[in-house]
Amino acid sequence: MVTARLTIDPHFTVGPINRRLFGSFVEHLGRCVYDGLYEPGHPTADAEGFRQDVIDLVKELGVSTIRYPGGNFVSGFRWEDSVGPVGERPRRLDLAWHSTETNEVGLHEFSSWLEKVGSELMLAVNLGTRGTLEALDLLEYSNLPGGTALSQQRIDNGRTDAFGVKMWCLGNEMDGPWQLGHRSAEDYGTLASQTAKAMRQLDPSVELVACGSSSAHMPTFGEWERVVLSHTYDDVDYISCHAYYQEKNGDLGSFLASAVDMDHFIDSVVATADHVKAVLGSSKTVNISFDEWNVWYLDRYENVDKIEGIDNWPVAPRLLEDAYSVADAVVFGNLLISLLRHADRVTSASLAQLVNVIAPIMTEPGGPAWKQTTYFPFALTSRLATGDALDVKLEADSYETAVYGTVPLVDAVATHDTATGATSVFLVNRSQSEPATVTIDTAALGAVTVREAQTLADADTSAKNVLGDPERVGLSATEGIEVRDGGLTLTLPPVSWTAISLG
Numbered sequence: 415m416v417t418a419r420l421t422i423d424p425h426f427t428v429g430p431i432n433r434r435l436f437g438s439f440v441e442h443l444g445r446c447v448y449d450g451l452y453e454p455g456h457p458t459a460d461a462e463g464f465r466q467d468v469i470d471l472v473k474e475l476g477v478s479t480i481r482y483p484g485g486n487f488v489s490g491f492r493w494e495d496s497v498g499p500v501g502e503r504p505r506r507l508d509l510a511w512h513s514t515e516t517n518e519v520g521l522h523e524f525s526s527w528l529e530k531v532g533s534e535l536m537l538a539v540n541l542g543t544r545g546t547l548e549a550l551d552l553l554e555y556s557n558l559p560g561g562t563a564l565s566q567q568r569i570d571n572g573r574t575d576a577f578g579v580k581m582w583c584l585g586n587e588m589d590g591p592w593q594l595g596h597r598s599a600e601d602y603g604t605l606a607s608q609t610a611k612a613m614r615q616l617d618p619s620v621e622l623v624a625c626g627s628s629s630a631h632m633p634t635f636g637e638w639e640r641v642v643l644s645h646t647y648d649d650v651d652y653i654s655c656h657a658y659y660q661e662k663n664g665d666l667g668s669f670l671a672s673a674v675d676m677d678h679f680i681d682s683v684v685a686t687a688d689h690v691k692a693v694l695g696s697s698k699t700v701n702i703s704f705d706e707w708n709v710w711y712l713d714r715y716e717n718v719d720k721i722e723g724i725d726n727w728p729v730a731p732r733l734l735e736d737a738y739s740v741a742d743a744v745v746f747g748n749l750l751i752s753l754l755r756h757a758d759r760v761t762s763a764s765l766a767q768l769v770n771v772i773a774p775i776m777t778e779p780g781g782p783a784w785k786q787t788t789y790f791p792f793a794l795t796s797r798l799a800t801g802d803a804l805d806v807k808l809e810a811d812s813y814e815t816a817v818y819g820t821v822p823l824v825d826a827v828a829t830h831d832t833a834t835g836a837t838s839v840f841l842v843n844r845s846q847s848e849p850a851t852v853t854i855d856t857a858a859l860g861a862v863t864v865r866e867a868q869t870l871a872d873a874d875t876s877a878k879n880v881l882g883d884p885e886r887v888g889l890s891a892t893e894g895i896e897v898r899d900g901g902l903t904l905t906l907p908p909v910s911w912t913a914i915s916l917g
């Protein structure tokens with residue numbers, strides 16, 4: 415039996431949880447947009463062609479800000495193609511995903527969809543094959559109330575009020591050799607600084623994200639952040655992090671410890687940003703926008719999905735449609751624990767992505783939409799993690815991993831909301847064979863009752879929700895919680911994720 419102890423004390427505050435931590439990402443990639451959230455012929459489609467079943471699932475998921483329209487896609491994107499009469503919009507090659515972009519859905523349509531799901535727009539500008547002028551044009555089109563050619567064009571295209579977009583990404587993964595217009599840190603830092611200054615001249619209220627590394631395992635990681643921030647520190651609000659995890663070579667033990675890597679990644683970027691702050695003698699703090707994170711079986715994309723051929727540019731092909739297991743969802747829930755643990759510095763994050771493409775929501779053309787295993791930890795964490803994140807002073811048994819060395823078998827974070835009095839705890843048991851008995855000291859909270867407790871686990875950790883069996887995996891009520899004076903005890907099944915709400 416594995417054992418762990420933790421203490422919940424509302425005084426052990428990490429920082430306030432920004433709702434933007436529960437953001438997501440919609441890229442023009444595969445069937446995320448077309449045949450995903452947009453399918454005019456679908457039985458549930460509304461007058462604008464958006465699937466109502468997907469809208470309902472996105473609302474229930476509890477997604478705050480949605481990054482759009484890429485991703486790698488944005489580095490070849492001409493935003494002007496995606497506005498104006500739909501019938502007149504050009505079909506273009508999408509070099510990033512070897513597809514054809516019809517531009518049937520663009521800024522206006524996506525913004526309308528966001529209003530239906532109640533989420534905020536986060537736009538990325540193309541700093542790969544385009545530059546400062548095109549970014550300024552998009553900002554003027556989006557945010558200027560009126561009185562100029564571009565703002566009038568938006569009004570003529572049916573949108574009287576400005577879109578008022580606050581969050582802007584200055585390009586995407588510019589450190590990656592696969593990126594169209596990939597640059598050195600020096601070149602990107604110079605361009606990002608110029609573009610940020612120009613954008614702020616137009617609209618000082620924007621919040622800007624400079625591209626950090628596309629993974630903590632890039633050869634330029636660390637130095638990239640230092641150089642880029644040396645150029646942009648005064649101009650931006652965030653530096654981005656991107657991280658994807660997958661089980662490799664059957665090493666489930668290391669995979670289950672992926673949050674250790676995410677913790678280290680965040681700590682390293684915080685240290686680098688604060689180093690630049692010290693060198694510049696700045697009083698401002700740059701925070702992290704973790705604007706791509708998930709489990710992603712990238713090897714499957716490289717070996718199976720990849721599209722090639724000069725005569726082969728499909729529209730909305732099936733790409734990156736990973737089906738997620740229970741083990742994947744436990745890792746995923748643990749990544750959310752890591753993000754919450756760093757709520758003082760990670761103040762924005764985007765689950766990549768939202769529909770069909772490495773997504774919590776899957777759809778079939780003309781058919782159903784369903785929840786992947788990863789849907790459950792996201793929805794529950796988004797609903798229960800309010801107020802402040804707390805440091806839980808965790809002590810747990812450990813195990814050896816090939817990739818991350820000695821790692822705790824249990825991981826946890828808690829949140830406390832002074833406005834509602836609610837306290838929540840999120841836990842994982844990484845053991846593949848042993849249940850974990852966890853003792854939680856709640857003395858600092860006074861008398862507590864369990865409002866809600868749900869666990870994701872299955873005897874078959876490879877179980878998935880798929881088209882033929884879309885409800886195979888779900889949450890179940892957490893069993894055997896013993897509440898006593900000053901604390902509670904519970905037993906977590908092997909390879910499991912649990913959320914508890916206390917009142």
Ligand code: AHR
Pocket residue numbers: 441484485486487586587628706766767
């Ligand atoms: O989310 C899929 C891809 O992963 C994005 O387009 C890119 O930014 C990242 O490499």
